[in-house]
Amino acid sequence: MTNASPTSARFASSVHRQRLARASKAASEQGLDALLITPSPDYAYLLGYRAPAMERLTCLVVPADGDASLVLPRLEEPLARHELGDLADDLEIIAWDETGDPIRLVQTLVGSPLRVAVQDQMWARFALRLRAALDPAEMVAAGHAMSALRAIKTPDEIDRLRSAASAADTAMLAITGERLSGRTEQEVSGRIRELLIDAGHDEAGFAIVASGPNSASPHHVADDRRIEAGDSIVLDIGGTVGGYASDTSRTAFVGEPPAEFAALFAVLVEAQRAACEAVRPGVPAASIDAVARDIISEAGYGDAFIHRTGHGIGMETHEDPYIVSSNPEPLVAGNAFSIEPGIYIPDTWGARIEDIVICTESGGERLNTTSTELNIVE
Secondary structure, three states, X not given: OOOOOOOOOOOOHHHXXXXXXXXXXXXXXXXXXXXXXXXXXXXXXXXXXXXXXXOOOOEEEEEOOOOOEEEEEHHHHHHHHHHHHHHHXXXXXXXXXXXXXXXXXXHHHXXXXXXXXXXXXXXXXXXXXXHHHHOOOEEEEOHHHHHHHHOOOOHHHHHHHHHHHHHHHHHHHHHOOOXXXXXXXXXXXXXXXXXXXXXXXXXXXXXXXXXXXXXXXXXXXXXXXXXXXXXXXXXXXXXXXXXXXXXXXXXXXXXXXXXXXXXXXXXXXXXXXXXXXOOXXXXXXXXXXHHHXXXXXXXXXXXXXXXXXXXXXXXXXXXXXXXXXXXXXXXXXXXXXXXXXXXXXXXXXXXXXXXXXXXXXXXXXXXXXXXXXXXXXX
């Protein structure tokens, strides 16, 4: 059996009623007849709990005109009703038996649509069958409609992100206060996961520990390399608190850094700070990326900054808006995203600084409040 992982501390049912209504309106505005949402962060955003993704179809049908319906396996109905609470009264819940045809049920609910959007992470086994059943309707991705809703955080959502960031800061302060030399990356990564939970995370999602030459690999997986004097160490950690994500990076150095690394890191501090300070409503996401990238490039490290400046964050660690040169969309108040430029010298060392920032009416608010200066560790 597969157990669900309900979102802890769910919002009031009224919040999810509003979200369903906004999703229906978004579908109408984008010329869609319906949104088809399978278990995913989008599903949890709309209904307030994380249904299990499995070979049996669960599908939330949100029409552009009318009330939402939930098609799900009969054995999942008790869990759904328990998690939905009085929100269940607003949905038509249609439970299907093991020998039933859920695709046909969805087809009946949608009718004869011209254009339907399916959840971005819908399994192919369902998407392909729905496409055949709804033919000749056009089938598109629901990502644009859903990301437009989720990208603007409410004050309650920002409070959860703030709590998550604070918990991650606590864990980061703790690990950079410990002796790291002589320990393997895997040992330190395991310790960080303990610290994330101790600091209040519901889940410790990741703990990148990249030392020495490994620090030049942005998504290095901690291995059995033993940390030693003269190593730079990129620490990128995060998890979830109340269903919302944390994500922060700091760089440490074992012992006194050489002049070359100190110079590189000074450039990175300047670039990250300038990008954070440039955040305000109306500024294109691409412009925030350019602020950090231009400073790094002018210092001669342009080719060593090999990823975007940031990504949105919320119920997922990576979501809209993306702070990248190809994104011309202007920031709006309520956007939440990382600012995390990095400089990576292959086979030598790397460095990254990451804060979560909220775009407010008056500028940017850093949710991570620890120092961005280089951590000198033993």
